[in-house]
Every structure is written in structure tokens, then in C-alpha cells.
Amino acid sequence: MKNDFKYIIKKVIIGLLIIFVLSLINSCQVHAETFDINSNTTIGGYNLPNYWSIYTAGRNLVVKYNDYQLYSQMPETGYASFGYFNVCANGSFTVNNSSADCNDGCFNNEFQVVNLGGTCSITADNQTITGFPYYIFYSVKEWGFINADTLPIVYDTLTFTSTAGYNVLLEFRNNFLSNDDLYVNFASNGRLQELQEQTNSLIQNQTNSIINNNNSNTNSIINNQDSNTQDIIDNQNSNTEQQIESQKVCQSEIVDSSSIEIPGKYLYASGSYGTDLQGTGITKYFNIFEDSILKVKDTTNDTNIYLCFYNQNKNLISCIEERTLLLDQVINIPNGSSYVRFSINGMTTSPYFDKPKFEILNCKNGNQALNDNINDDNVSGAESQVNDLLNNSSFQDNSGIQSIITAPLNFIQSLSNTCSPISITIPYINSNLSIPCIKQELNNHIPTIVPVLSTAINGFVIYRILIDIVAIVKSAREPDEDRIEVLDL
């Protein structure tokens, strides 16, 4: 009977164990939430799920379990923190509990890893792993040792180290007694380390590549620099020689002409001559003087320019044809030339001849330049320039002392104003009184008398003015007369 009882008890216990194992296996089949372990991830609080799984992808994974919140929330109840994890792994792994900060009252078997046998299957991250179930019992505190005043923060770390090349799928079941805040920190140290290794390797490779490229590029640059520098020096020398040559001629002439700077020294024909000079036979004449130096500036390449020289009567002397003129090239001017004509040949579209500049360094002698300047009667633009000067905003302030000093002058100036009708708003009546110009009104009504009357009045005024002028001149003849009349401001 006693044996039967033991037998029954044993069978019951075995049945319970089978049920327990089956429930564990069944729990492995539960689809768990997945978390990205590519970065540090913290989950916790009331949102902590009962199940979660991590696909390690062959990388080392450190799972830190932090239950200090559990303690801090339940110091008075006397409950210990314990629970268990279910792990389903298809590769070997180890649990390192050496870093567990277990204070007084910890169970000796704080971490127990039990291979439950059989197989399990977990799907996470679209990866289905069939592995072996493990049971990890976890406990921190003994019953009745909880003291709120001396409660330490307990950090327990479970380190799962998967074998290289194996994928370990971990499923954690939160079976803690408390439903209070529970935080689990997933530290991706393994991932990070792998990245660092890759990064170091990548950096080393990149560095080597960069160094090699730099060396190669540096050598190339140095070689090119040498070549370019030599080219630049050669070009500079050539250009400098040309400039010196042209400057010598021109400066010597200017010195001979008493260094008078001649307006229009540089005569440019610039602009969109691609349109004007397009085709053949379109000409542009420039005057040539005795000391003129003829240059062509900024011509585009592959542009053939005809330069034809004419005498004073515009009879052809000679031409320079089919010639690609170089920048700043000084052109020999035939003797007796008074005009030079530029013409372009072979141009079909304007872009080929965008902005040519024909330059004549006009180094006329000083007397010739002075005569030309004196005889220059071109005053176009002078009025606008004077107006611009007088209307300068810096001179527009006419107030204070300026206004009272310049008042008589302004008044005299206003005498020359033409008549404009006067319009006055009469106060209180609120109507406008417009007075037209008297002369116009008289012309409208008595047109025959107005000219006679006007002539008489103007004649009288002019007569009086002339008499005064004569008197002024007469008074000037008096040797002792030294009175000077001034405008009383």
C-alpha cells in the first residue's frame, strides 16, 4: 500500500514534470516579440512583454537584467525577486553570473541553467530556429530580507555567448512575481565589438588605400605641378616680354609727350560684334595716329581677322589677311596709315566671336592730344553728368543755415520760373480758387494789345537796366571810387 502510494506519487510527479516540460516546449512555440539588437535597447515598465526573443545571428550578446525597480517598488512586502527565463538555442551558449551583485540573503543557486531536453522552435526576425530549450532560474533575494532603508541596487548580468557560426535564439519569459516595473537592458556589446573590429579593419584598409592614393596623387600632382609651373613660367615670361616690349614703346612715346594722359588712350571696339561683323566685308574703322600701337585683345581662337590699312583718303595701303591674331600681339602699322579696318571672315554664327576687343594704344604726342582735346566739341552727356552732380543726395539737404544763406540765391533763381496758375484752397468755404496766368488771359481777351503792352514794359525795363549798366561803368572810371555793392543777405 505504501509502495502503491509512493508509486502513485511518483507517477503524479512524473506527470506533473511532463506537463511542465510540455508547457515549456509549448511556450517555446509562442511567437515572441522581437527587438532590434543593433543598438542598445531598453524595455521595461508595464509594457514589458511576457515573451521576447532575440536573434543573435552568431554574434555575442549581453543581456543585462536589472531588477532594482522591483526592489524599490516592493520593499515592504518581503517578496524576493525571482523568476525564470526560457531559452531556445540551436547553438551552445554560456551563462556568466560572475558579475551578479548579490548581497546578503541571496540564494546560492541564484542562477540555474537547466537543459530541459527535447527541441523547441522559435520564430523571430523572420528566422525560425529549431533548437534546444533551456530553463534558467533566477533569484536574487531571500524571503524576509528586504529592507527599504538599506536596499541596494542590484545588477545582475546574464551573458549569453553563442558559439561562433551558430545562431542562438533566446526567448525570455517574464515570470517574476511582481507586475511592477521591470527593466531589461539589451546591450549590444558583441555587435559593437564586431563593428569595431570591422571598423578598425575598414579604417586600416581605407587608411592604406588613402595613403597609397595620396602618395600616387601627390606624385602625380608634383609631377603635374612641375610641368604646369614650367608652362606657367614659360607663358609668364613670354607674356611679360611681350608686355614689356609694348610698354616700352608706348611709355617712351608718352614720356616724350610730356606724360600727358590722353583721353581715349585705349580705344576698344568691344561688344557683340559677332552679329555686327558676322560675315565678310563688314568693317569697323579706327583712326591711326603717328604713334599708335595696334593690338588685338581677347580674341577668340580660330578667328581670322582681316586688318586693312588705309591712308587719309581711305585708299587701301595693305592688308593682313588670314591670320590668327594672338593676344596682345603688336601689329606692324604700315607707313602712311590713317585708318585701320577690321573685318571678320568665315564667321557663320556669333558664338565663335563673342567679345573681341580691338585695341589701339594711342600714344599721340602731347600737343596733338591737347589740340584734339580743345577741338573736341562733343559735349554729349555733359548735361546729364552735371545734373547727376547737382542732384547728388549729399547736397540735397537745404535746411537751417544753408536755407537762409541760399534763400536770396534761390529767390533769384526762382525768378526764371515759368508761370503756373495759382490754386488756393479758401478756408472755411472749402473751395479752390484758381488764378490763371495773366498774360495768357490777356492774350485770350485782348490779343492785339498785349504785344504792344509787353513790348513797352520790357523795353522800359531793359532801358532802365542799360542806364544802370552805363552808370556802373561810368562809376568804375572814377579812380577814387572804391565802393563795392554787395548783395545784402
Place this chain on the structure above:
Amino acid sequence: MINKILIGIFKIITKLIAVILAPINLLVTNFLPNFNSMLTVVGNFFSQVGTYAGFILDSFLLSNEVVSFLILYWVFKLTFPIAVSSIKLIVKWYNSLKV
């Protein structure tokens, strides 16, 4: 044309005076603003009167040419004695030095 030349001359003189007096005017404007306003009022009065000058001269049937001649006369009256007096002064100095 004479009229335009006269206007230009007067404008130049006016602007030159404005340039010369600009620093003083700035001081008065900043430190004596009320005095500056009073002077401005006087100047504005002349300007306002000047706006009716054309109407008044037209009422006397004076032509623009005569008015220009009148202004030239004033210019001559104010400048010619100075020139003559300067010449006389120079001659007087010359005679004194010669003795």
C-alpha cells in the same frame, strides 16, 4: 540757353554753399534744433514766395528773356565793381611799391 546757364550757375553756387556749410549746419541741427527749425522756416518762406515769382512776373508781361537779362544785370552789378576795385587796388599797390 542763357536762362539755363543762369540756373546752372545759381545751382552750382547753392550747392557749393551747402557743401561748405554742411559741418556747421550739422552742428546746429544736432545742438540747436529749434534754432535750426526757425532758420528753415525763413528759408521755406523765400522758397514759397519764389514759387509765385513766375506768376507775378508774368502778370507784368515781362518775357523770360528780359527776366534773364535782369538777373544778368544783377550779377554784373555785384561782380563788376569788385573786379574793377581789385584792379584799382592792384594798381595802387603797384604805384606805392614803385615809389
